[in-house]
Amino acid sequence: MTYLPQENRYDAMIYKRCGKWGLKLPAISLGLWHNFGGIDNFENGRAILHRAFDLGITHFDLANNYGPPPGSAEENFGKILKQDFSAYRDELIISSKAGYFMWPGPYGEWGTRKYVLASLDQSLKRMGLEYVDIFYSHRPDPNTPLEETMMALDRAVRSGKALYVGISNYPANMAKEASQILKELGTPCLIHQPKYSMFERWVEGGLLDVLEEEGIGCIPFSPLAQGLLTNKYLNGIPEGSRATREVFLKKEDVESAHDKIVMLNEIAQNRGQSLAQMALAWILKDKRITSVLIGASSVKQIDDNVATLKNIDFAGDELNAIDKIIR
Template identity: 90%
Template sequence: MTYLPAENRYDSMLYNRCGKWGLKLPAVSLGLWHNFGGIDNFENGRAMLHRAFDLGITHFDLANNYGPPPGSAEENFGKILKQDFSAYRDELVISSKAGYLMWPGPYGEWGSRKYVLASLDQSLKRMGLDYVDIFYSHRPDPDTPLEETMMALDHAVRSGKALYVGISNYPADMAKEAAQILKDLGTPCLMHQPRYSMFERWVEDGLLDVLEEEGIGCIPFSPLAQGLLTDKYLKGIPDGSRATREVFLKKEDVESAHDKIVQLNEIAQNRGQSLAQMALAWILKDNRITSVLIGASSVKQIEDNVAMLQKRSFSDEELGQIEKVLKK
């Protein structure tokens, strides 16, 4: 069947500027880290992308290694893009990244110019694109000069293969240095993509201040702490959940956070929200945040997460209650 997006797709979504720059992103963006790879149900991924766009989500975030297997999320996204979204390319913001292991040998990961630019070419081929809207250095490389990685990002823009560039997982001091290098090269840093949630708040210790000073946007990933900040683990660890596979989320993580999850869920219910909705809104309360990057395994999850936008504000009392729980 031919996909026709909803005519009212822009009516309810909030769009925020990326730092001081002209590009706007939806307050909720969809990441394809999980559930869009070669081992996943293709039609489920397709349905999620359709529904996301219908709800005003214009930003789809990928990376070279997303799958599994690595690269397969970009391949699947490319198929769906060609089949359903080719007429709407200019309404989309598509991002990818390079930094983690993609192929064997000394040139298959990290931040050398050779790897970064080869990876971008591979990503474009997998997705069937001439350019990505945002291209990120996925992680800092301790053995490559920061100048080399940033020069590669600058080249990606000047070659027409990326419109903007960003960084991900960079600590505050390196983010500031990277921003200055890019500024001097004439290709400013648009975005930073850090891990940030109620349970992981390192960005508050300097990084958000740097981004504000430099005019850089921020799009946190793992805002639900790999599912901890949902109702999934309120009554223990269900069969088939991510924690049972001990990948990215461990059983001990669930056990140690259980009491906090229960108490936060009670606060969310009093607000008339699910725990996941409250956790997303809590991140967006900071005006330095451009967009929150969600993952999803179903259309319903996307719908529920976007519904969070109907109740984004917090009272001082609610914020105090949340802080009291988080500090225990």
């Protein structure tokens, strides 16, 4: 069946500029880290992407290693893009990254020019694209000069294979240095993608200040702490959850956070929101945040997450109560 997006898809979404730059991203973006790989249901992923675009989510975020197996999320996305979104390519922001392990040998991961540019070529081939809108260094490389990695990002733009570049998982001092190198090269850093949630607040220790000073946008990933900040674990650990399989989330993490989750959920209910919606709103309250990156395993989750935007303001007593619980 031919996919036709909703004509009113831009009416309710909020769009924000990336730092000082002109590019706008939807307040909620969709990441394809999970649920779009070769082991997942293809039609379910396709339906999720359709619904996301219908609700004004124009930014789809990938990486070379997303799957499993690695690379399969880009392959599946490329198929869906060709089938359903080819007429809407200019309405989409598509990003990918290079940094984690992709192939054996000394050139298959990290941040060398050799790896970064080869990975970009592979990503474009998998997705059937001539360029990505944003290309990231996925993590800093402790054994490669930062200049080399940033020169590779600069080359990606100058070759026409990326429109903008960003960094991910860089601490504040390295983010500042990377930004300054990219400025000198003439390809400024557009955005930073760090891990950030109510339970993971390291970015508040200097990174957000650096991004504001440098005019760089911020798009946090794992805003729901791998599902902790949802209703999934309010009554224990359900069978089949990530915590039972200890995939990105351990049982002891759930047990130690349980009382906090219950108290946070009470505040969310008083706001007329689910815990997940409040957790997303809590991140979006900061003017330095451009967009928040969600994952989704169902169309309903897309609907629920986008409904967050109906209430992203907090009273002072709400923020104080949340801080008291978290800290």
